[in-house]
Amino acid sequence: MLYTVDGLVLQAKNYGENDKLVTILTADGKQTLIAKGVRSMKSKYKNITEPFVYANFELNQKGSAIAWIKGGSSIEIFYNLREDVGKLFLATYVCDVANELSGERVECKDMLRLTLNTLYAIMNDLRPLSQIKAVFEMRAAAISGYCPNLDYCEECENENAELTYFDITNGALICSECLNRRGQIVKKNLSLAYDDIRERNVLIPLTPASRSAIRFSIGAPAEKIFSFSLSEAEDLKTFSKACEEYLLYHLGHGFDSLDLYHSIL
Numbered sequence: 250m251l252y253t254v255d256g257l258v259l260q261a262k263n264y265g266e267n268d269k270l271v272t273i274l275t276a277d278g279k280q281t282l283i284a285k286g287v288r289s290m291k292s293k294y295k296n297i298t299e300p301f302v303y304a305n306f307e308l309n310q311k312g313s314a315i316a317w318i319k320g321g322s323s324i325e326i327f328y329n330l331r332e333d334v335g336k337l338f339l340a341t342y343v344c345d346v347a348n349e350l351s352g353e354r355v356e357c358k359d360m361l362r363l364t365l366n367t368l369y370a371i372m373n374d375l376r377p378l379s380q381i382k383a384v385f386e387m388r389a390a391a392i393s394g395y396c397p398n399l400d401y402c403e404e405c406e407n408e409n410a411e412l413t414y415f416d417i418t419n420g421a422l423i424c425s426e427c428l429n430r431r432g433q434i435v436k437k438n439l440s441l442a443y444d445d446i447r448e449r450n451v452l453i454p455l456t457p458a459s460r461s462a463i464r465f466s467i468g469a470p471a472e473k474i475f476s477f478s479l480s481e482a483e484d485l486k487t488f489s490k491a492c493e494e495y496l497l498y499h500l501g502h503g504f505d506s507l508d509l510y511h512s513i514l
């Protein structure tokens with residue numbers, strides 16, 4: 250069967266003597282393709298099998314076997330991502346996360362759009378890289394079903410508490426008053442549980458602006474997610490830390506590409 254599909258190359262691995270296995274993200278899910286002979290000089294579709302290339306792929310597939318690339322044309326190659334090592338590592342991490350959070354034959358329209366918009370934002374310096382990264386992490390987590398609720402304190406339901414903490418473990422907000430109360434009660438009644446709670450729940454203190462930034466990243470329309478600024482360095486730092494910790498906590502592991510990004514930025 251011959252067909253075409255629009256997809257973003259998330260990963261390309263050498264396979265056999267001259268071939269590559271290419272993982273693409275499409276609106277209908279993740280798909281692994283074989284690019285035969287693509288590592289030879291003569292290959293005419295070499296340019297569309299590189300990471301970060303968004304292309305229209307012409308595919309051939311027999312039954313349920315792996316589809317192979319017959320040809321295609323690029324829609325956007327995000328060329329500039331390869332010119333700056335910080336951008337390159339961040340773009341690789343973004344694709345690694347998208348790869349992990351996408352499935353085969355499941356709708357991935359939102360994840361595809363988010364990933365493309367994020368690569369575009371990185372390439373064009375729409376915002377500081379740490380902000381783009383954090384927005385992507387929080388939105389990717391929310392799309393994948395790990396949506397935190399930071400609208401009000403999980404215990405007293407106060408929406409306007411000054412000092413709040415992001416309860417990473419439970420994807421919730423807790424105000425400083427409730428946290429103190431919880432600590433005191435537990436401390437008074439059962440000293441063992443105090444340590445238990447502190448160790449079990451990962452809590453990050455939030456500034457009001459970083460809390461708003463997280464809420465915006467979750468709820469804003471897809472085309473507007475990067476359209477805000479954090480003027481204070483402390484707010485951006487807190488926002489970045491909270492989003493990364495939250496995503497990694499729920500995925501349960503880190504990424505080599507993220508370590509590389511942090512090794513230089």
Ligand SMILES: [Zn+2]
Pocket residue numbers: 402403404405406407423424425426427428
């Ligand atoms: Zn409270």
